[in-house]
Amino acid sequence: MTENHPYFRRKTPQELLDEIAEMNRGKLKLYVGAAPGVGKSYKMLQDAHDLKLEGIDAVIGLIECHGRRETEDLVKDLEVIPLKEMTYKGSIFRELHVEAIIERKPAVVIIDELAHTNIPGSKNLKRYMDVEEILEAGIHVMSAVNIQHLESVHDIVQQITRVAVRERVPDLFVQRASEIQLIDVTPETLRKRMSEGKIYGSDKIEQSLSHFFTVPNLSALRELALREVADDVDEKMEQISGNLSYGPIGVHEKILVCVGYGPTAEKLIRRGWRMANRLRAQLFILHAAKLPEESFTQEMREKMERWKLLSSQFNAVFLLEHERNRKPADIIIETATKYHVTQILLGQSARTRWEEIRKGSIVNTIMRKTENIDIHIVSDGKI
Template structure:
């Protein structure tokens, strides 16, 4: 009798428990746009209203109308869960009331501005964490986000617009969405909406038209949004239509990102994630250090923690390796061999040409002492 394929093995108790938990978890629908004003909130409310007409229990947890009358009109017939008032530095702020939503337990809840950072003292630091808690309670969530708030495109967006976006959402959270809908309008239409006062207050219109809302910026962000959503669709199709007889498509590539304490470490990590995501590869992040972590300065400890947070968001393995008697190139080689790395990302060398002549090029050393590993050099120019 022929041997059964490993895919048909008996599932472990933990795997069965994970499947049951996944079935009980709510589903996330995301409305993604290239920029503010494309109509994400309006379309989300339209869909919520249609669900209400079908007899489905829908409520609004938080919606940002920004004074848009058409959006405000749609709210009137949908129940709104009151926001939680919080006192911070003598001012009153209103945040999403996670506990009240879970207690109310609607079938679907509308929660706008996914990338928002909550006021200090809130239950969760970020709104997407609030949404995660609500999903885990078994409530379906409809939410909206602009493409520039996606963690992995931070450097690209900064290069396009000259703006460093502070509020960001992990890619893995977005990829877990059950459905992603792109809300798309042309740059010309968006600029007209802005000029007509449908996006921002009148005093912000002129500056926005000449800065963030230029045709070049909007066209680039639109292309970025289209590409990111298309990649998500491709991935879901691959998961569904892959050869299920032999299980999910496996990970073959392994990518190692080598970071130092220069200004571009986070950029390298995000670039590595984008490569790993497209290649369905495991991502490793390596920092080679002379000292033990106990001897790190406060600044180095903070940077290392920041890298660990990014690694966690990107589902990457973070490695902190001491040189000891080895040179940095040898440490990278040892790690690459240990983890069967197929691609290495390095920042442009900080060494001068004279130093490379005296000490040797790290890239040349790695190439000489390894086989079948591709090496990518990423420019140190800030994006």
């Protein structure tokens, strides 16, 4: 490869500094499971014991045993860094003590329940942000998360289980993990563990078996976990094998997701991210507003903030356009042309906002006025 090759160039000083910072950053090993009780915490503790036998300084920052005796037995021979006590609404809570871990500076620290939301008043809103801080300090972290806590699969999980998962982790954080290990057991084994009281207390067993822990739910979540981990492996193999030597895959693919005020906007953004992630494509989120931003209602502002936050988590570019007597189709076309978009994602439920998609008006206009752009109309049930 020569310097004339389009992807051969000297690195900028900032890129070199970023590489040095990445070398000094701790590595994250993530244990992923389809549901609680598969054995993520147990496997983390086993691995920590193996590290200790090799002379590596491994400690526990936080572990959730949930009363499981086998897991509690593995804690005994490991150093546990005391949790930080915090008072909230007159009650005392215990959270991960980030400062104490950084001061102790072990080689490896176990931090369970990655998706956990911290008590108000904590330095960081979420535990994964605590982990990020510890990684930046050069400490390796072993952590665990269930597949339903991954941001991009939120809508799929809700469709499967009829449960809205509140605590979620951004995909981009998970993708930075140096290693992802799937902890897998069959649905039948998991239900047996549940019925024996090895996952939840006796007061929750019957309800869990008949609601979340059904065989169809667990089978679907297991398939989802297997697929997500397989995709991660494929991506890492692609990087290792050198398939990117002639430039980034999907460098010409750019996806534009168009969102309105309908109830499926956030679902559509997640769907767009999953498409962009598969294609290694750049993602843009567009909203065309009838009113200028300074005239937004409080509800509009709150929705906009949620969309911006989600866009930020997915490393997407959020675009807000004031209509100014322009038709939505024209705004989409202008945006697609400006950013060289190759695929456009529209939600069928947004037809009241984006003219009448079911009549094909927007689709026909876009197809007539653009070239080489694929248009995806996603129905409510498939978002």
